[in-house]
Amino acid sequence: MMRARGLSIALVALTLAGCAGPSLLLMNNEDGSNEGALAVIDEKCGNPDGSTIAGSFTRTRLSGCAPxxxxxxxxxxxxxERSLIANLPPPPARFTMYFIPDTTVLAPGSEGMIDALAEHFKARPGAELEIIGYTDTVGKPEYNLTLSQKRADEIKGRLVQLGFPAEVITTTGRGETELRFPTPDETENGGNRRVEIIVR
Incomplete structure (x- = not known):
């Protein structure tokens, strides 16, 4: 049994069966980094935490209690392995758009991102989009949660009008819970009034 540790694990994990037994190959993350680790657990070894494996471009034979x-x-x-890597989908792409205070209207500098996103999506057949809305800390948290959802839904509607399939788009509002720029309560901040779009 293999269990991931950390938010970012290195990689492409590939288990191969052969005469030498199964092995695990760790590669870089999708963004090119190599942070993260895997815990390899064998219940027969009596070690509930297992053995930790980390590092990109490493191969580990999954035999014995201390791989x-x-x-x-x-x-x-x-x-x-080269073939597998060559056929991996491209890493997720991220787009961020900003809003006029207390509205679902895009700030002028973000209008162009709609077209850029549309072009990127066309180049990735079968891609899915996740749209996450946020606010700054002006207003009550309950209101901001609703506003953030409206912002995400607004961008979805714009994209559907451009021909994006609605069924490949999910939206979530997170209000002021994940500030890009931490600020005190009741603080206006254009960097926090945003939607983040992940294309994968």
Missing amino acids: RPKGVGEAALKPE
Whole structure:
């Protein structure tokens, strides 16, 4: 049993069965970073926390109670591993749009992002979009939660009008709970009045 630790794990995890037994290959994250780790747990070993494996371009034989990763480097990848990596989908793309205070109207500098997003989406057949709305800290939290959802829904509506399939778009409002720029209560901040769109 393999269990991920941390929010960002390195990678493409590939288990291979062969005469030498199964092994695990860790690669970089989608964004090119190598933060994160995996916990490999074998209930027969009597170690509930398992063994931690980390590091990009490492191969680990999953045998015994203390598996040890070995650096392999890109040049040592097997043909089937290269093929898998070559056929991976592109990493998620992120777009951020900002709003006029207390409205669902895009700020002037964000209007162009709609067209940029549309072009990017066309180049990724089968992609899905997640739209997350946020606010600054002006107003009551309950009101801001509703406003953030309206902002996400507004962008979805704009995209559907441009021909985006509604069924591939999800929206969520998070109000002032995840400030991009931490501020005291009742503080206007244009960087926090936003929607973030993730294309994957």
